Amino acid sequence: MPGAARPTAAKVADRSNDRGIPEATVARLPVYLRALVGLTERGTATCSSEELAAAAGVNSAKLRKDLSYLGSYGTRGVGYDVEYLRYQIAREIGVTQDWPVVIVGIGNLGHALANFSGFSSRGFRIAALLDADPERQGERVGDLEILGFEQVEQLVEEHRIAIGVIATPAPAAQAVCDRLVGAGITSILNFAPVVLSVPDGVDLRKVDLSIELQILAYHEQRKSALLPGLSGLPGDLPAKAVGR
Numbered sequence: 001m002p003g004a005a006r007p008t009a010a011k012v013a014d015r016s017n018d019r020g021i022p023e024a025t026v027a028r029l030p031v032y033l034r035a036l037v038g039l040t041e042r043g044t045a046t047c048s049s050e051e052l053a054a055a056a057g058v059n060s061a062k063l064r065k066d067l068s069y070l071g072s073y074g075t076r077g078v079g080y081d082v083e084y085l086r087y088q089i090a091r092e093i094g095v096t097q098d099w100p101v102v103i104v105g106i107g108n109l110g111h112a113l114a115n116f117s118g119f120s121s122r123g124f125r126i127a128a129l130l131d132a133d134p135e136r137q138g139e140r141v142g143d144l145e146i147l148g149f150e151q152v153e154q155l156v157e158e159h160r161i162a163i164g165v166i167a168t169p170a171p172a173a174q175a176v177c178d179r180l181v182g183a184g185i186t187s188i189l190n191f192a193p194v195v196l197s198v199p200d201g202v203d204l205r206k207v208d209l210s211i212e213l214q215i216l217a218y219h220e221q222r223k224s225a226l227l228p229g230l231s232g233l234p235g236d237l238p239a240k241a242v243g244r
């Protein structure tokens, strides 16, 4: 279109979803949802943007901007209706519907994830637990029996599963990922400490608690540089442990 202002590549990448909501806002919506669930549990019917922002740990101007993408502006002098805003955000994220999930690798982490009740209360139903180890197969975790990974295609189709969680050791993760994708899984949450590749159209997210801890260590180190004498410094750790 000659003469028309074209969005820059960066803008297109930033606004990658079809509603034009920036990805950074999308990433904060689950945080707002969790804060709203907390407010509901405390019996709060309405809240100001400042209250919600404090509960979510963001600044209130950013929160108001984020919620404006959902067409939610609150009522002057009253604030936001907690229940309605919770519904709006849940609908935007897509958690008003039931999402069946498969977890692959039911070792220490897989057991913890399978036993975590917070998934079902947020719209995620664990539909299948799969492991390659015959010793683990047949064991019950909650309401489910651990089944063999070779059943993945059949189970994904039967339960219409779109989300797969990988909790296998790193060397197995790419092959598990490929087979999940081949079975029809289009979103993957990877806990294995390895970079996975997926084809276009498959969403991949990685959780790495050690990276989060390293970020905290970085901030601790900066705090200790600013405030000498603060306890908990890594100063007397062996050089190897602190990466020196």
Ligand SMILES: NC(=O)c1ccc[n+]([C@@H]2O[C@H](COP(=O)([O-])OP(=O)(O)OC[C@H]3O[C@@H](n4cnc5c(N)ncnc54)[C@H](O)[C@@H]3O)[C@@H](O)[C@H]2O)c1
Pocket: 104, 105, 106, 107, 108, 109, 110, 130, 131, 132, 133, 136, 149, 167, 168, 169, 170, 172, 176, 190, 191, 192, 193, 207, 208, 209, 210
């Ligand atoms: N992201 C994080 O913050 C975080 C935290 C803890 C562990 N981890 C990672 O999670 C993974 C699991 O850790 P864990 O302590 O539960 O290990 P684990 O050894 O207890 O469990 C791994 C399970 O995966 C199964 N498995 C192996 N290959 C498989 C395959 N090809 N298909 C299906 N199942 C297979 C094993 O039989 C075993 O039951 C590891 O990669 C670990 O590094 C990540």
